[in-house]
């Protein structure tokens with residue numbers, strides 16, 4: 474890579490530089506990721522492509538192998554990088570990361586907490602949205618996952634972003650002091666971390682939990698209600714439907730996204746403030762005798778069942 478002056482830290486534009494990764498797409502749409510090195514050759518079944526033909530030139534060009542096959546050369550986008558980077562744990566896909574950035578209201582300069590880090594897919598998007606003035610503290614309890622995430626982040630940015638701190642440990646046991654503006658939990662049991670995060674989150678701050686199953690969804694929603702210090706949580710799922718549009722042939726494409734996860738969003742109330750009593754009644758039977766999870770304080774108690782935060 475070039476010097477710090479000549480290499481934009483992220484979203485690189487301008488001439489292609491040695492050390493950068495480019496994607497070469499062949500006429501069948503097959504993609505090959507290549508790190509540019511002076512004097513190196515990318516070998517194809519139809520002859521080689523000299524890296525020197527790309528270094529110093531513009532992005533978005535067509536290069537020809539010695540055997541005459543044309544390849545389109547483009548820098549990988551963040552989206553491309555995340556779906557193809559090495560991973561140790563399931564990653565948050567771009568469609569959900571995009572929702573987290575918007576509904577989690579991640580802004581440049583924010584103080585953000587994230588757990589767990591897994592392979593670092595969301596971390597990379599958060600760091601980009603936060604910009605150089607923001608800070609991100611990422612907690613991951615498995616050391617090998619943290620190592621993988623650090624390698625992915627450094628591979629994408631070409632260095633460890635200065636505003637990023639990676640903590641190896643359980644969030645509840647290692648959470649640092651200090652206020653945070655936004656918190657994102659992507660883990661099996663986010664409800665176990667709600668109290669710890671609530672203590673650090675500023676009034677008006679946003680908590681965003683990403684969970685895979687309906688069981689986790691229900692437990693997360695009711696834990697937030699039972700906590701009492703959050704607004705009514707909102708749950709969403711995002712699907713993307715591709716469309717085919719060619720002349721008169723306009724129809725839904727074959728690529729509709731399958732289920733990945735649910736997003737739960739709630740805002741922290743100021744310290745000591747309790748969420749106003751909800752006027753809307755819960756659906757009949759929602760918190761009946763068979764329900765054994767956390768109970769919001771405004772739900773009529775059922776004999777033998779704990780209520781409010783005691784139930785968490």
Ligand SMILES: C[S@@+](CC[C@H](N)C(=O)[O-])C[C@H]1O[C@@H](n2cnc3c(N)ncnc32)[C@H](O)[C@@H]1O
Nearest residue numbers: 564565589590591592593594595614643644660
């Ligand atoms: C699904 S992965 C996270 C994926 C990540 N968000 C990404 O986009 O690549 C969940 C991670 O949470 C970690 N984890 C679970 N509970 C945790 C806790 N209480 N504190 C810290 N890390 C935790 C797990 O070790 C696992 O690596």
